[in-house]
Amino acid sequence: MTKIDITETTRDDIPGLQAVLEATGLFPPELLPDFLEPVLTGDSPALWRTGWVDGTPAGLVFTEPEPMTDGTWNMRALGVVPGHQGRGLGRALVAAVEDDLASAGQRILIVDTSGTADFAGARAFYAALGYDEEARIRDFWAEGDDKVVFRKALEALPPVHRRRSGGAQGGLARAVRLARLASTQVGGHPDGAQASERCGRVPEVG
Numbered sequence: 001m002t003k004i005d006i007t008e009t010t011r012d013d014i015p016g017l018q019a020v021l022e023a024t025g026l027f028p029p030e031l032l033p034d035f036l037e038p039v040l041t042g043d044s045p046a047l048w049r050t051g052w053v054d055g056t057p058a059g060l061v062f063t064e065p066e067p068m069t070d071g072t073w074n075m076r077a078l079g080v081v082p083g084h085q086g087r088g089l090g091r092a093l094v095a096a097v098e099d100d101l102a103s104a105g106q107r108i109l110i111v112d113t114s115g116t117a118d119f120a121g122a123r124a125f126y127a128a129l130g131y132d133e134e135a136r137i138r139d140f141w142a143e144g145d146d147k148v149v150f151r152k153a154l155e156a157l158p159p160v161h162r163r164r165s166g167g168a169q170g171g172l173a174r175a176v177r178l179a180r181l182a183s184t185q186v187g188g189h190p191d192g193a194q195a196s197e198r199c200g201r202v203p204e205v206g
């Protein structure tokens, strides 16, 4: 039987996650070490989780606080390798960050996606996970490519949903403190990332 695990991303996961990035095309794999470094050293509030199938990395999720908000997080990247899609790993990755954020008193998780046909599967996925289509900005990304914002209120999650995913809580309290700091800095973000990036398109490191 297939075994799915979700863990806090560590330095050791980098080669496996670079293979995931290669397979999903989320963003160039060579950017991963630079994105992860401030997270691993505790200087960024972002949360990265590795999804494993039978002991091999097969997916990832990355979320970070929205600057100048109180308790609102944006899921910047989510991907599962094609060979393992449709078997619950994406759902497990999102549930893990929802649980961690809800347990830490964070309020809202949003995801910026696209209105194009290419993203119909992603939109159906978020709807299946209880996300509401909250906003749509026509032609935002490009002519004919709307920005579609999905939203889920973490406070509304039932307590059973808030079970701890094993070993993934480390550093979260610090992440929340950094998030609060970021929320007080105009235009500020501890690792220099830019807002308004579509899920799967990770912003340039500043």
Ligand SMILES: CC(C)(COP(=O)(O)OP(=O)(O)OC[C@H]1O[C@@H](n2cnc3c(N)ncnc32)[C@H](O)[C@@H]1OP(=O)(O)O)[C@@H](O)C(=O)NCCC(=O)NCCS
Pocket: 024, 078, 079, 080, 081, 084, 085, 086, 087, 088, 089, 090, 091, 092, 111, 112, 113, 120, 121, 122, 124, 125, 126, 128, 129, 199, 200
């Ligand atoms: C979107 C993605 C992360 C989903 O991961 P996954 O492991 O395949 O999804 P799951 O198996 O956990 O599916 C969870 C639910 O979403 C639904 N779902 C997933 N993909 C779907 C699709 N393409 N169309 C319709 N529904 C879909 C499933 O039916 C499932 O519902 P159920 O549990 O009620 O049966 C994955 O397909 C992926 O990596 N896609 C490419 C990258 C991408 O689009 N990322 C998101 C960018 S915003």
